[in-house]
Amino acid sequence: MHTDEPAATYVVDGQEFSRDMRYIATRITADGSTSYPVEAGRYRLVAARACPWANRALIVRRLLGLEDALSLGLCGPTHDARSWTFDLDPGGVDPVLGIERLQDAYFARFPEYDRGITVPAIVDTTTGQVVTNDFPTITLDFSREWTAHHRDGAPDLLPAAHADELEEVMDLVFRDVNNGVYRSGFAGTQQAYEKAYDRLFARLDWLEDRLAQQRYLVGDTITEADVRLFTTLVRFAPVYHGHFKCNRSKLTEMPALWAYTRDLFQTPGFGDTVDFGQIKDHYYIVHTDINPTRIVPTGPELASWLSPHHREQLGGRPFGDGTPPPPPRATERVPAIG
Numbered sequence: 001m002h003t004d005e006p007a008a009t010y011v012v013d014g015q016e017f018s019r020d021m022r023y024i025a026t027r028i029t030a031d032g033s034t035s036y037p038v039e040a041g042r043y044r045l046v047a048a049r050a051c052p053w054a055n056r057a058l059i060v061r062r063l064l065g066l067e068d069a070l071s072l073g074l075c076g077p078t079h080d081a082r083s084w085t086f087d088l089d090p091g092g093v094d095p096v097l098g099i100e101r102l103q104d105a106y107f108a109r110f111p112e113y114d115r116g117i118t119v120p121a122i123v124d125t126t127t128g129q130v131v132t133n134d135f136p137t138i139t140l141d142f143s144r145e146w147t148a149h150h151r152d153g154a155p156d157l158l159p160a161a162h163a164d165e166l167e168e169v170m171d172l173v174f175r176d177v178n179n180g181v182y183r184s185g186f187a188g189t190q191q192a193y194e195k196a197y198d199r200l201f202a203r204l205d206w207l208e209d210r211l212a213q214q215r216y217l218v219g220d221t222i223t224e225a226d227v228r229l230f231t232t233l234v235r236f237a238p239v240y241h242g243h244f245k246c247n248r249s250k251l252t253e254m255p256a257l258w259a260y261t262r263d264l265f266q267t268p269g270f271g272d273t274v275d276f277g278q279i280k281d282h283y284y285i286v287h288t289d290i291n292p293t294r295i296v297p298t299g300p301e302l303a304s305w306l307s308p309h310h311r312e313q314l315g316g317r318p319f320g321d322g323t324p325p326p327p328p329r330a331t332e333r334v335p336a337i338g
Contacts (some may be wrong), residue, residue: 004147016195016196018187030145038146043122043131045073046102046105046121051282056120060227064154065154066147066149067329070149075087077275082101102121106121108127139224139227140224141159143156151325155222165218167225168215178232184196185246185290186290193245199244220316233260238297239280244290280296302337303337
């Protein structure tokens with residue numbers, strides 16, 4: 001982290017947390033209907049393993065096998081008020097884009113850009129300019145627009161037969177869970193916190209009941225909905241339960257959700273994108289208005305993530321008619337646990 005720079009502020013005293021959803025809506029399309037056609041090798045996905053929104057893109061890229069078509073740049077887990085930085089690379093410079101800060105790619109296209117410098121972002125390597133940071137659309141387009149570059153055996157994460165149910169479930173999960181933990185953690189009043197807390201756990205109870213009866217959220221295969229829920233649940237024990245005060249129940253005290261999360265964690269493409277150390281460093285070091293000491297907790301223990309989950313007893317076919325992705329390439333491996 002660039003410690004000489006000011007830390008960002010996340011909690012506004014006296015206010016509810018409201019996420020700014022004004023993202024760069026530019027899309028990369030297969031039919032060339034935009035200025036950015038799908039083209040293998042042209043674009044670079046910039047992500048951070050710490051971030052749940054970026055984690056979605058990492059998982060979908062792995063499941064669909066887009067590694068050869070879309071290169072990956074990884075920012076470090078901590079950042080300051082200005083930007084995510086490429087602390088993990090030699091010299092702190094992304095080897096493809098040649099920049100230290102992700103903001104440089106944003107300013108290259110929008111010199112007066114005044115919103116958050118967020119991950120995931122896709123950058124056009126031919127110009128060094130950001131194309132999009134619209135995280136909900138990025139993963140949908142990986143499934144719909146990048147089909148020419150999917151691996152053999154890539155799963156269908158957006159099955160047409162479940163389109164309406166998928167949209168409904170993903171919306172509920174986003175509003176009440178994915179964003180709900182942030183509305184709790186970044187609440188500026190007791191009332192706002194309690195409202196978000198109640199809404200979060202009401203939805204988790206709903207999900208607990210749903211997942212006690214079926215292996216996956218929608219249908220009998222892994223879909224985009226599972227990817228989106230997983231990235232929040234996998235962060236629940238290390239950060240949201242304590243750091244964001246989402247502490248009515250531990251994940252391990254919600255049997256179906258805990259088994260479901262372990263099932264996905266042990267599925268190729270999910271757990272092999274998760275770096276618990278980077279996750280903890282990000283939340284506890286960056287959010288200084290919540291954790292001013294920047295002390296990072298040692299726990300929780302991780303061995304239980306590899307324990308049997310028995311979810312296969314509910315049936316389901318993880319990849320449908322497809323196959324698991326191959327192991328991650330050596331340069332993209334995360335630390336093993338257990």
